[in-house]
Amino acid sequence: MSIKTFKGGAHPPERKERSEEKSIERVTSVSQVVIPVNQHFGAPIQPLVKVGEYVKAGQKIADAEGRMTVPVHASVAGIVKKIEPRLQSNNTEGLCIIIEPKEPEEGESSTDFMPPLDPFTCSKEEALARIRAAGIVGMGGAGFPAHVKLAPSKPISVVIANAAECEPYLTIDARTLVEMPEKVVEGVAMVMKIVNAPEGVIAIEENKKFAIPHVEKALEAFSKARPGINIRIQELKTKYPQGGEKMLITAITGREVPSGGLPMDVGCVVQNVGTLCAIVDAFKEGKPLIERGFTVTGAACKTPKNLVAPIGTLVSDLVKAGILEIDEENLARVVFGGPMMGVAVPGYEIPVQKNTSGVLLMSRDEAQYYTEETCIRCGRCMRACACRLSPALLAVAVEAGDYREAEKIGLLDCIECGTCSFVCPAHRQLVQKFRVGKQILRALKQKESQNAR
Amino acid sequence: MVTTILVTIGFSALLAFVIGIALAFFREKFKVERDPKIDEVRDALPGANCGGCGFPGCDGYAEAVATGRAPVNKCTAGGAATTEALGKIMGVSAVAEDKVAVLLCQGTHEKAVAKGEYVGIPTCRAAKLSTGSVKACAWGCQGYGDCVAVCKFDALAMGDDGLPHVNYDNCTGCGMCVEECPQKILTLVPRDRVGSIVLCSNRNTVKANVIKTCKVGCIKCELCVRSCPEKAITMVNGVPVTDYAKCTSCGICVEKCPTKCYKMLETDVLGTKKKVPVMAEA
Numbered sequence: 001m002s003i004k005t006f007k008g009g010a011h012p013p014e015r016k017e018r019s020e021e022k023s024i025e026r027v028t029s030v031s032q033v034v035i036p037v038n039q040h041f042g043a044p045i046q047p048l049v050k051v052g053e054y055v056k057a058g059q060k061i062a063d064a065e066g067r068m069t070v071p072v073h074a075s076v077a078g079i080v081k082k083i084e085p086r087l088q089s090n091n092t093e094g095l096c097i098i099i100e101p102k103e104p105e106e107g108e109s110s111t112d113f114m115p116p117l118d119p120f121t122c123s124k125e126e127a128l129a130r131i132r133a134a135g136i137v138g139m140g141g142a143g144f145p146a147h148v149k150l151a152p153s154k155p156i157s158v159v160i161a162n163a164a165e166c167e168p169y170l171t172i173d174a175r176t177l178v179e180m181p182e183k184v185v186e187g188v189a190m191v192m193k194i195v196n197a198p199e200g201v202i203a204i205e206e207n208k209k210f211a212i213p214h215v216e217k218a219l220e221a222f223s224k225a226r227p228g229i230n231i232r233i234q235e236l237k238t239k240y241p242q243g244g245e246k247m248l249i250t251a252i253t254g255r256e257v258p259s260g261g262l263p264m265d266v267g268c269v270v271q272n273v274g275t276l277c278a279i280v281d282a283f284k285e286g287k288p289l290i291e292r293g294f295t296v297t298g299a300a301c302k303t304p305k306n307l308v309a310p311i312g313t314l315v316s317d318l319v320k321a322g323i324l325e326i327d328e329e330n331l332a333r334v335v336f337g338g339p340m341m342g343v344a345v346p347g348y349e350i351p352v353q354k355n356t357s358g359v360l361l362m363s364r365d366e367a368q369y370y371t372e373e374t375c376i377r378c379g380r381c382m383r384a385c386a387c388r389l390s391p392a393l394l395a396v397a398v399e400a401g402d403y404r405e406a407e408k409i410g411l412l413d414c415i416e417c418g419t420c421s422f423v424c425p426a427h428r429q430l431v432q433k434f435r436v437g438k439q440i441l442r443a444l445k446q447k448e449s450q451n452a453r
Numbered sequence: 454m455v456t457t458i459l460v461t462i463g464f465s466a467l468l469a470f471v472i473g474i475a476l477a478f479f480r481e482k483f484k485v486e487r488d489p490k491i492d493e494v495r496d497a498l499p500g501a502n503c504g505g506c507g508f509p510g511c512d513g514y515a516e517a518v519a520t521g522r523a524p525v526n527k528c529t530a531g532g533a534a535t536t537e538a539l540g541k542i543m544g545v546s547a548v549a550e551d552k553v554a555v556l557l558c559q560g561t562h563e564k565a566v567a568k569g570e571y572v573g574i575p576t577c578r579a580a581k582l583s584t585g586s587v588k589a590c591a592w593g594c595q596g597y598g599d600c601v602a603v604c605k606f607d608a609l610a611m612g613d614d615g616l617p618h619v620n621y622d623n624c625t626g627c628g629m630c631v632e633e634c635p636q637k638i639l640t641l642v643p644r645d646r647v648g649s650i651v652l653c654s655n656r657n658t659v660k661a662n663v664i665k666t667c668k669v670g671c672i673k674c675e676l677c678v679r680s681c682p683e684k685a686i687t688m689v690n691g692v693p694v695t696d697y698a699k700c701t702s703c704g705i706c707v708e709k710c711p712t713k714c715y716k717m718l719e720t721d722v723l724g725t726k727k728k729v730p731v732m733a734e735a
Binding site for chain 1: 582
């Protein structure tokens with residue numbers, strides 16, 4: 001099998017060894033869950049329950065009208081204790097529904113799942129409605145509504161299961177492949193059916209070769225059960241940001257997503273393996289997205305683990321329950337997500353959300369930072385940029401406040417992967433500047449379009 | 454030798470004469486009509502190019518005024534004198550709005566709790582983007598001086614306490630800082646306004662959370678609303694707002710406020726009047 005990749009990128013230290021071998025552990029009992037109402041990318045939604053109400057696991061507790069909205073479900077059965085703003089993993093305070101678990105009354109079930117649905121026989125509309133009703137968003141990090149992604153306006157030829165997991169530290173996708181390959185394969189098949197794609201690809205990076213035999217076995221079993229569905233494995237070179245949608249598409253199909261375009265413009269749909277598993281659960285068990293797998297690791301974490309926990313579980317509660325042990329003295333930084341694109345948060349009393357792929361407890365050594373120095377014109381950022389931009393020139397334009405120039409040389413095409421900042425020998429805070437620049441540029445453009453009206 | 458020089462001079466003079474006539478001819482022939490008012494207005498403007506009017510510099514504003522697209526009182530840098538001059542040119546009467554910028558936050562380093570240690574790009578916008586807010590209060594001043602950087606009139610300076618301080622003598626009310634502030638906690642207030650103002654923007658509805666994050670935050674006790682004899686204070690979007698048509702500057706709200714976030718504009722903030730002890734007034 002040939003090994004494919006994209007142009008550019010970098011290879012940060014992987015540090016996956018801590019949790020790579022640990023099988024996924026299920027967290028069943030928690031003392032409370034803090035469920036952020038808005039966990040998706042799109043229009044805000046509103047709570048549907050009141051304080052004091054009893055909710056079942058899987059019951060819808062927040063929703064709103066609109067295409068870019070995704071409902072939220074109770075992840076445990078219990079009493080709604082509070083509805084108030086709390087700190088979320090994106091570092092902002094947002095409305096959260098706090099539920100304290102309580103056993104249901106005699107004879108009552110503690111879950112409220114939907115009836116199973118067969119995606120291979122139902123209509124496309126039914127399938128998409130089910131995916132929305134199950135509250136599924138992209139679980140790789142962005143939280144993009146899955147029902148929008150799976151309703152492309154253009155024909156799709158390839159469905160890619162993203163198991164590249166190019167972020168260092170994180171191992172949950174690899175463990176998912178090892179432990180439930182059937183689910184991933186079935187998920188790919190379901191998505192292929194929904195978007196009517198003839199080909200499915202499971203993309204795995206070289207450093208997760210150990211997972212490939214498991215997936216091969218599952219593929220074999222699946223092709224016996226449902227012959228005629230074309231799914232294959234594609235091995236990829238270990239390189240960051242291999243797991244970025246656009247990079248993955250280029251590596252596998254050789255197609256390039258146009259500037260300002262979406263994967264569907266080149267006939268591709270990319271879904272994270274976690275999302276695929278959630279889709280399978282939504283159809284086969286009728287279970288909404290109420291729990292997710294994530295990796296807890298880092299040098300300040302004494303017990304690196306891969307966990308599956310209810311959405312809204314506070315990391316601090318896991319520590320209290322003895323599931324995690326933290327080296328408090330050595331703890332310097334807490335990051336939600338991967339080390340390259342994750343968000344540094346002020347503590348670990350923060351809930352696990354639908355898009356939390358990992359919780360990193362970094363030691364002082366790991367969380368080093370450097371003072372920014374002047375650009376030495378080495379051009380390493382240009383060679384590393386996976387979008388083939390020129391970060392050095394972009395930085396000059398952004399620093400000078402010349403957003404028109406920055407736009408011309410592709411500021412809005414930056415995917416904010418952070419490879420440029422990583423490779424810069426002068427420790428320039430490049431991606432950080434671009435993030436600010438993109439925000440200002442978007443505001444400027446919005447203002448202009450308003451003035452033009 | 455001499456003839457060569459003379460011929461050259463003569464030829465140059467002739468050439469200059471012909472080109473001069475041609476230039477004069479084409480100048481009249483291809484003349485671009487331009488409203489003389491634009492130049493008149495432009496001359497009356499201070500020429501700071503601050504952009505406070507919302508137009509691209511004084512030239513942009515002059516054109517907008519002359520063509521009637523903009524009111525004459527937008528130039529805050531020039532103040533009343535400029536407004537009057539522009540009004541005379543345009544034949545309209547207008548009153549200049551003399552405003553100053555006021556920071557609606559008192560969360561100094563000591564009083565407001567920091568969320569963590571921020572080590573990124575030292576601008577307010579970058580800090581807000583990556584941390585939500587560097588303070589535990591999501592609405593407070595970030596303290597990296599984006600407003601100071603945009604001020605063209607040297608009216609803002611970062612204090613050691615971590616907040617920008619407005620020099621009301623220099624402030625022209627151009628509003629550049631108001632526009633720049635990512636937290637939108639700078640506001641323009643008429644210079645001669647009297648009455649009370651709440652110097653807090655915290656919209657957290659949970660009282661305990663406000664107390665935890667800031668010592669000078671509005672805790673939504675609504676004592677001010679209840680104690681105001683003129684019923685001039687109402688809660689709007691989580692913070693009390695004074696109706697200046699009703700406010701008599703009695704100072705009861707300032708006195709009652711448990712966290713001292715209510716201040717008197719004329720004495721505590723702008724300093725347009727001397728402070729009179731409440732006891733003496735009674």
